[in-house]
Amino acid sequence: MARIDYYDVADAEDELKLALANRSKLNIFSMLAHAGAAAPMVLDLGQSLSRHSTLDPAQRELVLLRVGHACEAEYELSKHRRAARRAGLSDEKIDAIAAFPEISEIFxxxxxxxxxxxxxxxxxxxxxxxxxxxxxxxxxxxxLVEVFLLIGFYRMVSRVMTHLDVDIEPLSDFEKYQLALI
Structure with a gap:
């Protein structure tokens, strides 16, 4: 259970309502909305790094999963394991990312x-x-710059989600968002 209530979009300023309007109703977005004027910029940066990156999607997801493991961010890991599969990473590689370098031969x-x-x-x-x-x-x-930004952004978001105990949604609520990342 989250440590603070999720943001009520009905109370949002117009800019924030607009930033949230075309997004899935995910807890991560509802929690980040508490950042007020910074929230639309944070949401836009995440979307840009995910949707407009020139990195190979499998490479991007490999990086994001490693960040998720380093931050012990179950929320991020729950979302990006599925994205990693869609990007072409095998379940064996997805599972081995946490154990690297002890398990490295499959990479x-x-x-x-x-x-x-x-x-x-x-x-x-x-x-x-x-x-x-x-x-x-x-x-x-x-x-190279995209990788640095991905690592920094997802570390920041992972810390916010982990420290605030953001609840993981059922996969059905997340499906449309995941498809958009690939």
């Missing part, structure tokens, strides 16, 4: 680099040059 060399990259962004002030250079061989400048 491609680049997927392993991407997981190490994600961990480095989460854990270090500045990643080692050799790791950055290795990932830079396969991602262009836009994609």
């Amino acid at each position: 491609t060399d680049f997927e392993q680099l991407l997981i190490f990259f994600t961990d480095s962004v989460l854990d270090e002030t500045r990643m080692p040059d050799d790791l950055f250079e290795a990932v830079s061989k396969d991602l262009d400048a836009r994609q």
